[in-house]
Amino acid sequence: MKVEKSYLIEVPVNSAPSSLKKYQFPQNIGPLANATIVGIEVYPASDIAASPTAKTPVSLAGCRSAVLTMFTDSTERLRQIPLINLIPTSQGGIQREFKPFKWNVNQSYIQLLSAANVNLNESFVINFLYE
Amino acid sequence: MNNQLFVSPEGSSYTFVKNLTGDFSPTILGDFEIGDNLNLNGLVVTGFRLPTENDLAGVPGGIAGGVLITEANLKRMAFSFWSDKDKDFSHYQIPASAFICGRASDAKKGYYYEVEIEGFNLGSSMFHVFQALPALPAGQFYVLQLIITYRKK
Numbered sequence: 001m002k003v004e005k006s007y008l009i010e011v012p013v014n015s016a017p018s019s020l021k022k023y024q025f026p027q028n029i030g031p032l033a034n035a036t037i038v039g040i041e042v043y044p045a046s047d048i049a050a051s052p053t054a055k056t057p058v059s060l061a062g063c064r065s066a067v068l069t070m071f072t073d074s075t076e077r078l079r080q081i082p083l084i085n086l087i088p089t090s091q092g093g094i095q096r097e098f099k100p101f102k103w104n105v106n107q108s109y110i111q112l113l114s115a116a117n118v119n120l121n122e123s124f125v126i127n128f129l130y131e
Numbered sequence: 132m133n134n135q136l137f138v139s140p141e142g143s144s145y146t147f148v149k150n151l152t153g154d155f156s157p158t159i160l161g162d163f164e165i166g167d168n169l170n171l172n173g174l175v176v177t178g179f180r181l182p183t184e185n186d187l188a189g190v191p192g193g194i195a196g197g198v199l200i201t202e203a204n205l206k207r208m209a210f211s212f213w214s215d216k217d218k219d220f221s222h223y224q225i226p227a228s229a230f231i232c233g234r235a236s237d238a239k240k241g242y243y244y245e246v247e248i249e250g251f252n253l254g255s256s257m258f259h260v261f262q263a264l265p266a267l268p269a270g271q272f273y274v275l276q277l278i279i280t281y282r283k284k
Binding site: 001002003004005006007008030031041043046047048049050051052054088089125127 | 160177203206207209217219221222223224225226228229244245246247248259261262
């Protein structure tokens with residue numbers, strides 16, 4: 001995949017992890033706010049030692065506890081994709097590529113299936129590939 | 132495909148070596164402008180690779196005192212690449228681990244990160260240190276090697 005643009009963000013685990021807890025994307029996401037998404041890469045602690053704000057990234061095991069849901073307007077576009085499927089180093093180097101879509105950051109979220117291996121004040125580190 | 136080791140899918144490659152000393156030392160946290168001129172006007176950058184100790188037994192050019200940044204250390208860093216065409220960072224804070232060529236333990240050895248950047252400006256591009264690297268003994272300094280592949284428009 002030839003990536004024209006990308007932007008790294010983090011989704012903080014800012015409240016105590018529990019089963020089915022949702023974590024929203026931050027509001028300050030630069031050019032991603034109006035971007036057309038073409039791909040997503042997730043970086044666990046085994047691929048990046050610290051987040052841009054010096055938080056501990058969620059571990060690879062923790063990413064197995066989480067799924068991603070993304071909306072276009074009020075319509076679910078991607079429903080509960082396992083984060084592990086978005087980690088290139090866990091997928092033989094493959095970057096997960098999508099047919100371009102506009103996303104609604106306010107409705108999109110990461111959800112925990114369980115609290116296993118996810119800790120308060122860690123961050124999910126995600127690189128969005130966009131147009 | 133992202134698994135071509137030391138093979139540019141198209142065009143040529145340029146190896147950029149930087150001594151990370153003084154104000155560029157990654158033993159402190161921060162954002163560092165690369166600041167070196169590399170004229171790639173009229174060209175399109177197509178990919179990046181970062182060799183580590185898994186690829187090279189020494190430092191490119193045999194720089195005295197140079198210590199090639201390791202795979203573990205690269206995982207503490209990220210890169211932002213500036214495009215004069217976009218007048219902005221076309222890629223903001225890509226984790227450096229995305230560009231690691233050979234890995235110590237990974238089925239995905241030979242990583243190749245493909246991009247498409249017009250108006251690439253290395254001088255205004257940056258590297259970021261999210262977690263400080265260990266200090267080195269006196270007289271030693273980190274060396275970063277970035278392989279940039281490119282083609283004509």
